[in-house]
Amino acid sequence: MLIASSVDGDHHLVSVNAPTEENPLGYHRLIGGSVELGETHREAIVREVDEELGARILDLTHLRMVENIFSFNGELGHEIVALYSGTLDPAPGPEGGTLTESDGSQSPVVWRPFDDADIDIPLYPSGAREWIHSSRG
Numbered sequence: 001m002l003i004a005s006s007v008d009g010d011h012h013l014v015s016v017n018a019p020t021e022e023n024p025l026g027y028h029r030l031i032g033g034s035v036e037l038g039e040t041h042r043e044a045i046v047r048e049v050d051e052e053l054g055a056r057i058l059d060l061t062h063l064r065m066v067e068n069i070f071s072f073n074g075e076l077g078h079e080i081v082a083l084y085s086g087t088l089d090p091a092p093g094p095e096g097g098t099l100t101e102s103d104g105s106q107s108p109v110v111w112r113p114f115d116d117a118d119i120d121i122p123l124y125p126s127g128a129r130e131w132i133h134s135s136r137g
Contacts, residue, residue, distance in 0.1 A: 001032030002030060002045055002049060002085070003083065003085045004031055004049075004085075004086060007091065008010060010114060011113050013092065013111075014028035014030060014109065015099060015108070016028060021074055021082060028121055029084070030124070030128055031049060032044075033048035042084075044055065044082075049110075052100055053088065054090075055091070056088070058088070059086050060086040060088060061085055062082050062083075063084060064131065065083065066127035067127050092109055092111075094111065096109050097109050114132060
């Protein structure tokens with residue numbers, strides 16, 4: 001998954017996801033997807049960003065691995081996330097945009113402020129949010 005910073009460095013791009021049992025207001029998720037058989041996690045994030053947003057990642061940097069145990073509509077889930085940072089070329093405009101899922105559906109993307117204490121919509125994976133806040137002071 002990618003922490004894709006805005007040009008001003010104050011925001012990062014997230015997908016906007018529909019409400020769930022656990023999150024009645026919906027939730028935000030970092031950009032990214034699954035590793036396919038035979039590819040590295042670095043190759044996966046490059047491919048996913050190209051497929052979903054039609055963008056290249058500049059200054060791609062691996063930050064850490066994040067283990068995420070979660071509940072989604074009452075079902076237990078578990079994922080290991082390779083967390084990267086970088087900027088997008090081209091980047092969506094200030095109003096955001098859309099990303100295209102593998103099934104052809106589209107989801108909105110928005111610029112979420114790094115300083116998000118006043119935002120009620122949670123960010124996933126939660127371990128990424130903790131890393132973002134500890135690294136920014």
